[in-house]
Amino acid sequence: MGTTCSADGTVIAFDRLGAGEPVILVSGASCTRGVHAQAAGLLATGRTVLNYDRRGRGDSGDTLPYAVEREIEDLAAVIEAAGGRAAVFGNSSGAVLALRAAAAGLPITRLALWEPPFQLDAGAPGRSRAYAEELAACLAEGRRGDAVALFMRSVGLPPEVVAGIRQSPMWAPMEAIAPTLAYDAAVLGDGALPAGLAGVTAPTLVLTGSRTGPWAETAARAVVDALPAGRHAVLDGQDHNVSWEVLVPRLAAFLG
Template sequence: MDKTRSSDGTDIAFDRLGEGRPVILVSGATCTRAVHAPLAELLAADFTMLNYDRRGRGDSGDTLPYGVEREIDDLGAVIAAVGEPAAVFGNSSGAVLALRAAADGLPITKLALWDPPFMVDDDAPRRQREYVTQLTALLDAGRRGDAVALFMTTIGLPHEMISGMRQSPMWPGLEALAHTLAYDAAVMGDSTLPTDLAASVRIPALILTGSDSGAWAANAAQALTSALPTAQHRTLDGQNHAVAWDALAPELKEHFSRSA
């Protein structure tokens, strides 16, 4: 593990492995960098992989108040630690953070985005407002487990599954990350696609979705691919939102290896 320092003084922890063009991995909600460790291993033969903990997670620090611009600065600090522009893979809400960072002008050479969770229906902003209101109330009351359960309910997990997870050894780790659900909510904004922001991102982008992720993922990918000036969309057959890394790695290798 290594650390770099963001512009507000927050320490950001990352693992570096492999050799070649740099690729940075950005995780989604309720995840530390551990989620991408197997993916980094799969790609390390071809790239220099940097797998980092977003602020407030794992071995990284946190500085309040939270701001999306601070998370963008964190990614910028990881790129600076590489010493050259880097490609970026973003997973779920991490894909949205990566997109925002590219639009902000960070030295990103290419994007690959897995299941960016934009919503395209007219009711999406109302649902997001209600979720943020409930999440904020639970976090303010110190009900971290209920906050995680709310998030899981919002993304469609059945109540029986969530109840079982609350009894599992993994649950304390999820509760430890509960406060960062508010960070991901801020990254998502009103949950709809910011088309003007996407239109400003002119680097090569690959949008990847699972055939079993759900209609929301296919709809989001279609909208984002149309909005980005230079984008391709591929669907991985048999994959859902919890993609198998050995299915994803060849797609990332091909995309990041291209000269343009």
């Protein structure tokens, strides 16, 4: 494990695998860098992979108050640790963070995104606001488990499935990083596309699964339409919980 220091002094931990042109993996909500461990191993043939813990997760530190700009600075620090320029892969809300970082001018050579969860229907801003307010209340009252359950329901898991997961060994680690759910809510904002995408010149691949649902394709096409060098590809038979054995070959081909 290596570490780097963000602009506000927060220590950001990462694993470095392989050798060659660098690519950085950005995880989504409720995840540490462990979610990408298999993907990192598969990618680390002919390239250097930096798989990092976002702030407040795993082995990384945290500094309050939170701001999306601080997470962009975290990614900038990891890019610097990679040599000053790198390709970036973002997963789910991590894809939105990667897009925001690219729009902010970080030296990203190529950008690959797995199902950025933009919600572009008319009711999306209201749902996002209600979710953020309820999440903030859960966290302010110390109800981390309820915060995790709220997140799971918000992404479509039925209550009985959430109840089952709540009794499993995976629940405690998710509770431990529950405060970072608010960070992802801030990254997503009202669900709309971030400003400045027309200035993102890095070649960008937006990947979606054929079984995820129409929202993913709608979001992907909107992102591609907003980018000067974006394209969309569909992974047949995949849903949001993608198989790395299926995704990594497409990602590796794009990265070159």
